Amino acid sequence: MSAGCRSSRRKPARSAVHAGRPGFTPRTALPWPAQRQSGGRRASQPGDVDPGDARDPAQAVAADGKQHDGRTEQVSQVQRFALRALVDRIGARILAHAELAIAETDREKRRALTTELLGELLTLDETRYPESAVWLAFATQARTSPTLRPHVREMYDGTRTLVGKVLTRSRELGGLAEHVDIAVETERLTALIDGLMTNGVIQPDRMTPDLMRTVLNAHLDSIAKI
Template sequence: MPKIVDPETRRTAVAEAVFRVVAARGLPQASLRNVAAEAGLATGSVRHYFTGSEEMIEFALEVFVERISARVLAKVEPAKTGPSDEARLAAVEDLLAELLPMDDERHTEAVVWLAFADAARTSPQLRPLLRRLYDGVRLLMRRILEGSAQRGALREGLDIDVETERLAALVDGLLTDGVVQPDRMTPELMHAVLRTHLRSISR
């Protein structure tokens, strides 16, 4: 009896292979042939699910965005409803750390993120998806800051627009340094920088 393969499961497995190829060899190497080999599939099998490498990479980026979004959103509630300002501050730090290369899995994600972000500069297909992730991150940060301001936990006189971009820029910088110079920008240092910044804008 022929084996029944769920199309979405197979497509997601191909997306995982895209991530591994991109992390190890860069986005230009994420061809149908290379990704199929990484996934342990025949190239023709991958073509059954994707018409070409562009469609495959676009789908992989969608999976990437959804995965990170789900993981971050799962940590929003403690950041909003912690029993004390200190607990909520720690929860915000923990939430933001999900975007940073704190362990092997998140390091791979950060490498893939930078590769996709660079490719999106010249790819009309990828640009909207990257914009969605950027906008989602900033919306999340804005809501955290606004919630803190409403509880009286932020310093008075802060411009939420500016602080949103400042926090986003800090996370972007930590992510890049954590990928490019992981021996210097360690997880411990990233946590310390996040914590210091959050305390600097808190009452």
């Protein structure tokens, strides 16, 4: 065969032949998965140092950390403001219902007002469902966020205080069964409301508004004086 024929049958480049072959690793490949942005550049990560930065590497990393901390603090401030606004909005509605329920002396009317009052803490409509979902998200995050924890605790304590006042007033007006211990019932009713709200957020197709009302009324019936 002539030299010209041999030269026309050159072998393809190694990368072209083996690139699609299983188990083939190009020599230029990194030994770990590289996260890349469009254009093939690796996405910058916290702690990366710009090669062109004239500062000492330790100073560059420290400065980057301060910027990151600053952004985190800004997010925390926004979250605290949002949670504060949510607590205030829900609290204002509850207070309006509470004043009416506690002041009412007619047994049937007070029962209806009490149901409406406690219903403000449940996912009964298009306003209360998203509020409860946001509240639950904040409450979960507060487990690891000391800045959110006081606001969440305030809401929990406020709910317990409210339930305790409703029960105490009911006892004063003769509407609470004699066997009911107000301290224990305060915790029990608060836990029931919290459980209904949580399930209403997590599985709204099962824990419907009608079912929540039925469960709440059944519980109130169980502690009412016959």
